[in-house]
Amino acid sequence: MPFNPTSLQAAIVDLDGTMVDTLGDFVVALTGMLDDIGLPHVERAFIERTIGKGSEHLIRHTLAQSAGEPPSQAMFEHAWQRYQAHYLGINGQHADVFPGVAEGLQQLRAAGLKLACLTNKPLSFAQPLLASKGLDGYFSFVFGGDSFERKKPDPLPLLKTCEALGTAPAHTLMLGDSANDAQAARAAGCPVVLVTYGYNHGEPVREVDADGFLDRLDQLGLSRR
Ligand SMILES: O=C(O)COP(=O)(O)O
Numbered sequence: 001m002p003f004n005p006t007s008l009q010a011a012i013v014d015l016d017g018t019m020v021d022t023l024g025d026f027v028v029a030l031t032g033m034l035d036d037i038g039l040p041h042v043e044r045a046f047i048e049r050t051i052g053k054g055s056e057h058l059i060r061h062t063l064a065q066s067a068g069e070p071p072s073q074a075m076f077e078h079a080w081q082r083y084q085a086h087y088l089g090i091n092g093q094h095a096d097v098f099p100g101v102a103e104g105l106q107q108l109r110a111a112g113l114k115l116a117c118l119t120n121k122p123l124s125f126a127q128p129l130l131a132s133k134g135l136d137g138y139f140s141f142v143f144g145g146d147s148f149e150r151k152k153p154d155p156l157p158l159l160k161t162c163e164a165l166g167t168a169p170a171h172t173l174m175l176g177d178s179a180n181d182a183q184a185a186r187a188a189g190c191p192v193v194l195v196t197y198g199y200n201h202g203e204p205v206r207e208v209d210a211d212g213f214l215d216r217l218d219q220l221g222l223s224r225r
């Protein structure tokens with residue numbers, strides 16, 4: 001890897017597609033939302049490639065895909081309320097932790113790294129999801145898509161997370177599943193490693209500019225300190 005793993009002091013870990021396979025939750029919540037509004041369902045594959053850029057992006061694109069035209073602001077706001085109610089009602093019930101995640105987080109902690117979770121998911125969805133999957137205890141900080149002024153791929157949330165961790169970006173590894181994570185990391189000056197099993201906006205993940213790729217989070221190979 002072109003960065004020195006022994007110089008790492010912290011890691012920032014993405015949630016959807018990196019730690020938890022949440023596609024099922026997104027499908028159920030969006031389908032409930034569309035039913036409430038009386039719009040046709042959208043395909044699971046469409047949802048998979050639309051995840052990762054936050055709820056507003058997901059809802060706007062789902063409404064446009066279903067109705068064949070971009071939603072009005074009033075329609076968007078109504079849909080957002082319905083989506084939130086559905087998502088919070090089923091959060092984590094159709095989602096599983098990917099193999100190797102708990103082991104990988106344990107290894108990072110054993111190597112002396114501080115950990116933060118940074119997702120584009122709203123914080124009110126992310127916190128109970130991490131808790132219900134037994135992953136909350138690994139993280140000193142959890143930040144969502146609404147925690148800062150801008151979301152990934154903007155570097156701002158990574159820079160703010162480094163600030164909270166008290167580590168320089170060059171010593172803070174971003175672990176994600178998408179070009180969104182990699183672009184934010186590059187712009188923030190963080191090394192970045194991507195998992196190969198997540199949701200990369202429907203594109204092959206190995207084509208993304210990153211410092212390395214992992215088939216499981218516990219294959220990073222950091223030694224204990
Ligand atoms: O788009 C979302 O809601 C979540 O995406 P992320 O956890 O991969 O950042």
Ligand SMILES: [Mg+2]
Nearest residue numbers: 014016017177
């Ligand atoms: Mg992700």
